[in-house]
Amino acid sequence: MDRRSVLRHSAVAGTAAMTMNVANTQFASAAETTSSEPLKIGLVGCGGRGTGAAAHALSTGNDVQLVAMADAFVDRLEGSLSSLLRGKPGVSKIEAGNGFGNAIDVPPERRFTGLDAYRKLIDSEVDLVILTGPPGFRPAHFRYAVAAGKHVFMEKPVASTPSGIRAVLEDAMRAKEKNLKVGVGLQRHHQDSYLTAMEKIHGGVIGRVTAMRCFWNASAPAKTPVPREDMTELEYQIRNWYFFDFLSGDHICEQHIHNIDVCNWAMQDHPVSAEGMGGRQVRVEPRFGNIYDHHAVLFSYANGTPMHSYCRQIPGCKNYVGEVIEGSRGRANLGTGASSLSLIDETGTEKELWRTPRQKGKDYQSPYQVEWNTLIEAVLSDQPYNEVEYSAHSTMSAIMGRMATYSGKVIQWDEALASGTDEIFDPLSFDDASPVPAQTDGTYAIPTPGKTKVL
Numbered sequence: 001m002d003r004r005s006v007l008r009h010s011a012v013a014g015t016a017a018m019t020m021n022v023a024n025t026q027f028a029s030a031a032e033t034t035s036s037e038p039l040k041i042g043l044v045g046c047g048g049r050g051t052g053a054a055a056h057a058l059s060t061g062n063d064v065q066l067v068a069m070a071d072a073f074v075d076r077l078e079g080s081l082s083s084l085l086r087g088k089p090g091v092s093k094i095e096a097g098n099g100f101g102n103a104i105d106v107p108p109e110r111r112f113t114g115l116d117a118y119r120k121l122i123d124s125e126v127d128l129v130i131l132t133g134p135p136g137f138r139p140a141h142f143r144y145a146v147a148a149g150k151h152v153f154m155e156k157p158v159a160s161t162p163s164g165i166r167a168v169l170e171d172a173m174r175a176k177e178k179n180l181k182v183g184v185g186l187q188r189h190h191q192d193s194y195l196t197a198m199e200k201i202h203g204g205v206i207g208r209v210t211a212m213r214c215f216w217n218a219s220a221p222a223k224t225p226v227p228r229e230d231m232t233e234l235e236y237q238i239r240n241w242y243f244f245d246f247l248s249g250d251h252i253c254e255q256h257i258h259n260i261d262v263c264n265w266a267m268q269d270h271p272v273s274a275e276g277m278g279g280r281q282v283r284v285e286p287r288f289g290n291i292y293d294h295h296a297v298l299f300s301y302a303n304g305t306p307m308h309s310y311c312r313q314i315p316g317c318k319n320y321v322g323e324v325i326e327g328s329r330g331r332a333n334l335g336t337g338a339s340s341l342s343l344i345d346e347t348g349t350e351k352e353l354w355r356t357p358r359q360k361g362k363d364y365q366s367p368y369q370v371e372w373n374t375l376i377e378a379v380l381s382d383q384p385y386n387e388v389e390y391s392a393h394s395t396m397s398a399i400m401g402r403m404a405t406y407s408g409k410v411i412q413w414d415e416a417l418a419s420g421t422d423e424i425f426d427p428l429s430f431d432d433a434s435p436v437p438a439q440t441d442g443t444y445a446i447p448t449p450g451k452t453k454v455l
Contacts, residue, residue, distance in 0.1 A: 045133030046080035172388035206327030214259035243289030261394035278405030408449030
């Protein structure tokens with residue numbers, strides 16, 4: 001048996017005696033388990049989300065150790081490592097603190113940079129890899145990790161193109177065959193308020209779902225463009241990955257996927273068609289790449305249920321992030337802060353049935369932490385764990401919505417998923433060509449409804 005097998009099987013006996021609540025209790029230290037070695041983790045993609053994910057992985061207990069890091073850029077890697085060495089876990093970020101001590105052991109020889117850095121890290125002695133680079137790289141990174149027999153945590157979205165979705169679904173099946181555990185960063189699936197609300201919705205409390213609305217309307221993009229300086233075109237675009245659709249999927253994928261995913265969860269299905277509109281209203285400079293600043297999409301499910309999806313990044317407008325599930329007997333108002341369910345009587349009067357209790361105090365753990373507790377527990381106890389399928393379907397739903405807004409056409413699920421080549425994006429040199437080349441004047445071609453072809 002290799003070292004990972006010894007770790008996994010020795011942990012099973014120790015886990016059988018555990019009676020902890022995974023959502024609210026940290027794991028025992030390495031000295032208190034039967035495993036003689038820590039679970040070794042490697043981080044691929046050292047931005048803010050990757051740094052936060054590594055912090056939450058380390059916060060599951062002393063039996064987890066960060067031993068390798070990889071990023072396309074050395075400054076990103078060193079900045080992340082510095083934050084982790086002096087930091088502590090916050091809800092979704094690193095804050096000043098005392099660090100993680102010997103839970104971090106990343107010497108220079110295990111700090112890999114460049115576009116092939118992910119391969120070097122995955123080929124090293126790690127048990128689990130965190131994949132938090134730009135979403136356009138996710139399918140290639142996931143494929144390599146599964147082939148190497150590594151457990152995986154990867155951020156959403158799991159791809160930016162239909163070919164990437166097909167690849168991820170194929171490799172998810174290979175991961176199951178290899179008994180690998182895979183978690184995905186759609187953390188609402190680990191949030192008490194959403195879990196309770198979904199149990200009630202699926203239990204018929206508000207009746208049959210008749211319509212849904214979801215929103216991620218904010219004032220500014222999650223990233224700030226980096227000046228071009230002395231870079232190749234591909235390097236510049238990777239530095240500014242959020243603003244290029246082949247890398248981020250556009251913000252309908254990169255952020256609004258959370259809300260679309262909640263609606264799919266409520267329906268226990270994915271939409272079969274999409275039509276909508278979008279564009280660039282205020283964010284029009286070349287430094288903002290080729291993505292839109294607003295999308296509005298009407299999704300339809302197989303049983304005819306409509307879902308209205310809105311995402312916007314325009315200052316001075318109303319901000320709102322959340323979901324509304326309409327039922328034949330009532331309504332669910334869902335959000336990251338609070339959720340509620342209500343019944344509507346024959347007069348149209350709405351009566352609240354349930355509201356999320358406020359969760360505060362030392363016993364509260366954020367869903368970002370809970371998703372890691374759950375994944376590590378599955379690894380240590382050798383339980384089946386694979387969150388890829390619903391995550392890929394939610395990602396594809398967002399991609400289908402983007403295809404509808406870019407083209408101005410009605411897009412069907414089957415033709416969208418089957419579209420494009422079977423190639424996945426995996427450049428190994430900054431001198432490689434970009435799928436979105438700069439035009440002679442330094443601008444980028446912007447998708448134009450009625451003209452842009454997406455199929």
